[in-house]
Amino acid sequence: MIINGLCADYGSRFCPCILAVTGGCAVCSQVNGKAFCDCKASGGICIKQELLRNGGKAKPSRLTYECEVMSVIHYDGLVFFRVKVPLSLEREVKRPGGFVFVRRKDAASWYDVPISVQFEEMMVGSIGMTVLFRGVKTAQFKDLADGDTLLIRGPFNNGLLGLQHLEAQQSSRCLILTKGIGLLPSVSAVRYLQSRHNETELYVDEGNFSPSILKFQLDLFELPFRPLTLLDDDGELSTPAKHVIRRFVADGGSLIHVGASEYVIHQVAAYLHYIGSSHVKLSACNNAKMCCGEGVCGACTEITADRRVIHHCKEQVKIK
Amino acid sequence: MRVIIIGGGWAGTAAAIAARKAGAEVCLIEKTDMLLGCGNAGGIMRNNGRFTAAEEMIALGGGELFQLIDRIALHRNVEFPGHHHATLYPVNTIEAHVRRLVLEMGIDVHCSTHICDVVCDNNQLKGVYADSGDLFEGDVFIETTGSAGPMGNCLKYGNGCCMCVLRCPAFGPRISITERCGGQDYQGERQPDIFGVFSGSCKVSKESLSAALQEELNSKGVALIPLPKEEINYDKLKIKACKQYAIKEFSENMILLDTGDAKLMTSSYPIEKLRRLPGMENARYVDPCAGSKGNSIRYLSVAYRSNTMTVDGISNLLCAGEKSGLFIGHTEAITTGTLAGHNAARLAADKPLLTLPQTLAVGDLIAAANSAIKERHDTMERFTFSGGNYFKRMNEKHLYTTDIDAIRQRVEQAGLLGVFNEHV
Numbered sequence: 001m002i003i004n005g006l007c008a009d010y011g012s013r014f015c016p017c018i019l020a021v022t023g024g025c026a027v028c029s030q031v032n033g034k035a036f037c038d039c040k041a042s043g044g045i046c047i048k049q050e051l052l053r054n055g056g057k058a059k060p061s062r063l064t065y066e067c068e069v070m071s072v073i074h075y076d077g078l079v080f081f082r083v084k085v086p087l088s089l090e091r092e093v094k095r096p097g098g099f100v101f102v103r104r105k106d107a108a109s110w111y112d113v114p115i116s117v118q119f120e121e122m123m124v125g126s127i128g129m130t131v132l133f134r135g136v137k138t139a140q141f142k143d144l145a146d147g148d149t150l151l152i153r154g155p156f157n158n159g160l161l162g163l164q165h166l167e168a169q170q171s172s173r174c175l176i177l178t179k180g181i182g183l184l185p186s187v188s189a190v191r192y193l194q195s196r197h198n199e200t201e202l203y204v205d206e207g208n209f210s211p212s213i214l215k216f217q218l219d220l221f222e223l224p225f226r227p228l229t230l231l232d233d234d235g236e237l238s239t240p241a242k243h244v245i246r247r248f249v250a251d252g253g254s255l256i257h258v259g260a261s262e263y264v265i266h267q268v269a270a271y272l273h274y275i276g277s278s279h280v281k282l283s284a285c286n287n288a289k290m291c292c293g294e295g296v297c298g299a300c301t302e303i304t305a306d307r308r309v310i311h312h313c314k315e316q317v318k319i320k
Numbered sequence: 321m322r323v324i325i326i327g328g329g330w331a332g333t334a335a336a337i338a339a340r341k342a343g344a345e346v347c348l349i350e351k352t353d354m355l356l357g358c359g360n361a362g363g364i365m366r367n368n369g370r371f372t373a374a375e376e377m378i379a380l381g382g383g384e385l386f387q388l389i390d391r392i393a394l395h396r397n398v399e400f401p402g403h404h405h406a407t408l409y410p411v412n413t414i415e416a417h418v419r420r421l422v423l424e425m426g427i428d429v430h431c432s433t434h435i436c437d438v439v440c441d442n443n444q445l446k447g448v449y450a451d452s453g454d455l456f457e458g459d460v461f462i463e464t465t466g467s468a469g470p471m472g473n474c475l476k477y478g479n480g481c482c483m484c485v486l487r488c489p490a491f492g493p494r495i496s497i498t499e500r501c502g503g504q505d506y507q508g509e510r511q512p513d514i515f516g517v518f519s520g521s522c523k524v525s526k527e528s529l530s531a532a533l534q535e536e537l538n539s540k541g542v543a544l545i546p547l548p549k550e551e552i553n554y555d556k557l558k559i560k561a562c563k564q565y566a567i568k569e570f571s572e573n574m575i576l577l578d579t580g581d582a583k584l585m586t587s588s589y590p591i592e593k594l595r596r597l598p599g600m601e602n603a604r605y606v607d608p609c610a611g612s613k614g615n616s617i618r619y620l621s622v623a624y625r626s627n628t629m630t631v632d633g634i635s636n637l638l639c640a641g642e643k644s645g646l647f648i649g650h651t652e653a654i655t656t657g658t659l660a661g662h663n664a665a666r667l668a669a670d671k672p673l674l675t676l677p678q679t680l681a682v683g684d685l686i687a688a689a690n691s692a693i694k695e696r697h698d699t700m701e702r703f704t705f706s707g708g709n710y711f712k713r714m715n716e717k718h719l720y721t722t723d724i725d726a727i728r729q730r731v732e733q734a735g736l737l738g739v740f741n742e743h744v
Contacts, residue, residue: 030476037469037476040436044489045489046470048476049471
């Protein structure tokens with residue numbers, strides 16, 4: 001199933017980026033050294049033209065903002081906090097797939113943690129994030145308190161794949177399947193879909209996570225949900241999950257969002273393909289391990305069969 | 321049998337009609353909101369050898385579009401330098417007429433549907449993806465995406481996007497289906513090693529012209545305004561796609577034709593200079609919007625094909641129009657499109673494909689364009705019934721005639737009378 005071959009930064013104020021200068025653009029064949037235009041974008045912006053107009057240089061990359069923590073809730077191995085940010089950053093990042101890099105003011109840049117931003121009311125001058133303590137980088141937030149200063153770098157927009165489909169939904173029916181920590185970035189997707197008058201059905205598989213963590217999120221955003229085990233003991237899509245998907249497709253649903261591991265996303269995509277439901281669109285959380293977010297460091301890259309380097313921090317890749 | 325046509329210009333529309341008449345279920349996909357593509361900026365039919373070709377197509381049974389154009393034409397038998405008995409059709413209303421015809425025939429039309437990718441397996445095209453994610457699956461496909469644009473090409477090989485009727489910024493870039501399937505296209509050259517050619521004409525709003533000039537256009541269909549000596553530039557003929565208009569008179573005069581708007585027979589012309597010409601003091605471009613700056617660039621994506629219009633190396637893909645050769649014009653697009661559409665239905669039905677004989681101008685043009693590329697690798701030549709070397713060849717081979725009975729007899733002798741009306 002194809003989702004969208006585009007770059008999440010295409011046509012934004014960050015485009016063309018350094019990849020267009022160095023021949024690694026996801027969209028433009030000509031800046032990559034090809035003789036003829038084989039443009040993959042339908043958005044109406046010619047990256048080659050934008051690059052020429054910008055004197056052959058990349059547009060400036062994201063800024064880092066010093067931001068004050070407004071409120072903190074510590075809860076059973078995670079922290080939910082709200083930081084004061086400039087309205088311009090808030091406007092660009094409060095959208096499905098929006099994320100920022102966060103670290104403490106005194107931490108080195110390699111402590112930057114990529115975290116999705118909650119989709120919520122606009123123009124309040126703050127953004128909310130939830131960090132689960134999982135390793136050395138997230139440990140820096142264990143003693144986070146009101147009034148602390150954080151360094152926030154953004155906005156980034158490639159936190160979800162299939163953004164084009166998600167944003168196209170209006171007054172339709174959407175199914176959201178999440179497992180474990182995948183619930184967190186999916187909350188934004190659910191709230192965005194609801195804001196567009198879509199009917200959402202949320203199924204949550206606790207996975208290996210504490211039920212209380214998931215309940216915390218769901219209570220926080222007042223989302224009704226139903227429990228569902230997505231995989232059976234053999235690692236296949238479970239019979240109840242198949243039943244839910246089949247019924248959703250038969251009832252004329254239009255989008256399935258999967259907030260889970262790559263493996264689960266691929267299982268759902270394969271099952272949709274198997275039952276021949278090509279009219280149902282798919283979106284999913286982007287599970288790539290991101291480090292710089294600018295297509296430079298290489299942490300999130302993957303090399304395709306035709307030797308092209310995909311930067312998962314930018315590219316809206318196809319769900320296989 | 322389901323035939324999918326990508327590109328709803330004159331070639332794609334003709335292919336859709338022919339495939340439908342031959343009994344196929346037809347889906348016609350067009351990226352913009354209107355069919356006909358550059359046909360919405362065209363307007364000239366039946367000039368010189370195009371008359372012969374149009375009548376041959378009518379005798380072959382593929383005459384729907386020619387007859388529709390004849391019915392709504394603004395001017396008939398117009399004479400202008402180097403050209404005789406031209407018909408001028410109204411570019412501003414032609415699309416609505418054609419769309420009604422296509423819909424009445426039961427063709428499934430998808431406008432504003434931009435194809436962005438293909439599913440190709442083992443040299444067989446299985447389906448094409450729209451950028452909405454919708455998959456169009458079929459038995460046989462016809463690529464009539466043309467060879468103009470997209471913006472990157474107009475930028476690299478021309479003067480940048482001039483906002484032509486193809487409207488890439490609004491509806492997305494043309495893609496090459498053949499190249500997405502792993503094939504290789506070839507390119508036309510305007511001079512050795514300079515790829516691409518400029519489209520050959522602009523449109524100026526008729527109401528921006530003087531009353532006298534409007535009257536002349538309305539009554540005769542044509543107006544010639546001599547250019548001041550310092551403005552005569554013979555070199556500009558080299559960059560034009562349209563060889564039939566690359567003649568001396570077109571450098572020495574501004575030639576205007578009435579196609580509803582005033583068709584300006586030049587690739588581009590700075591508006592301040594245009595406004596120095598008598599009667600054009602208030603002139604304004606309508607297509608391309610930036611006619612002062614340049615025009616669309618074409619011939620950058622042409623497929624290698626057979627004379628039955630099948631694309632080399634992909635078993636169920638045919639092509640027509642500019643995608644199928646260095647052709648110029650709408651008559652040529654309708655001709656190649658009709659053959660491709662008919663043969664697509666034959667291919668889907670597992671029947672032998674039709675090759676038009678070279679005793680007909682339409683068959684000869686298709687074969688001549690093919691041999692120029694495959695035998696001589698000539699990417700500078702252009703092929704049109706209406707002028708240049710091919711019209712000379714038509715005369716030498718005695719293919720050019722305006723005798724309709726003789727044309728019909730010629731088609732009858734080839735045993736092909738009404739062949740495009742046959743259900744395969």
